[in-house]
Amino acid sequence: MTYFLFIFLGFILGSTLFAYWIPRLFFNTDITKSSDDHNPGVANAYMQAGFVAGTLSLLFELLKGAVPVFFASRILDRDSLLFALVMAAPVFGHAFPFFQKERGGKAIAVSFGVMIGLFPEVHPLFGLIFYYILFSLVITLRPHSFRSVITYGLFTLTVFLLVSVNSMRLGCFIISAIVIYRHVIRYHDEALQVLLFGKYPLFHRS
Numbered sequence: 001m002t003y004f005l006f007i008f009l010g011f012i013l014g015s016t017l018f019a020y021w022i023p024r025l026f027f028n029t030d031i032t033k034s035s036d037d038h039n040p041g042v043a044n045a046y047m048q049a050g051f052v053a054g055t056l057s058l059l060f061e062l063l064k065g066a067v068p069v070f071f072a073s074r075i076l077d078r079d080s081l082l083f084a085l086v087m088a089a090p091v092f093g094h095a096f097p098f099f100q101k102e103r104g105g106k107a108i109a110v111s112f113g114v115m116i117g118l119f120p121e122v123h124p125l126f127g128l129i130f131y132y133i134l135f136s137l138v139i140t141l142r143p144h145s146f147r148s149v150i151t152y153g154l155f156t157l158t159v160f161l162l163v164s165v166n167s168m169r170l171g172c173f174i175i176s177a178i179v180i181y182r183h184v185i186r187y188h189d190e191a192l193q194v195l196l197f198g199k200y201p202l203f204h205r206s
Contacts, residue, residue, distance in 0.1 A: 014093020
């Protein structure tokens with residue numbers, strides 16, 4: 001029952017779209033209406049509502065993934081496969097929110113939060129950071145949906161290679177599947193680009 005309590009808690013926290021509610025309640029901005037992709041995410045909170053709103057949104061989106069996973073990992077057996085569902089619950093809640101089913105987000109910030117909650121296991125977090133930096137600054141992949149699909153695919157492979165705990169492997173796999181799905185359904189036939197350091201074209205497909 002304790003596993004399911006943490007799964008439920010994670011899902012409810014995940015379903016609370018802080019990046020949507022903080023700009024709307026405190027900065028009078030509906031980021032889903034003022035942005036091009038209508039995504040209730042941290043990037044739009046920064047771009048549409050400003051630095052303070054974006055930073056608060058980022059903090060709470062990270063916390064809603066980190067807090068339930070961090071405390072669950074200290075109370076529950078991390079080797080149980082049910083722990084994978086504890087990891088995935090905040091991400092699933094953000095992507096398919098109970099309170100606003102039509103407003104599900106791409107779940108990137110909350111998935112980073114879940115990786116933070118796994119501390120002292122840091123391989124998943126560092127792997128996700130590494131691939132986002134690699135494909136944002138060095139080998140730049142565009143559009144963002146393309147970058148995220150490649151990032152989470154390679155992240156999952158890295159976790160399977162470096163992390164020995166099967167529940168964490170499964171949790172990261174489920175999280176990646178959710179994030180990739182949310183990005184694939186938001187893809188609208190944008191041109192695919194690969195650039196070196198964001199400037200020098202290596203590949204382009206219209």
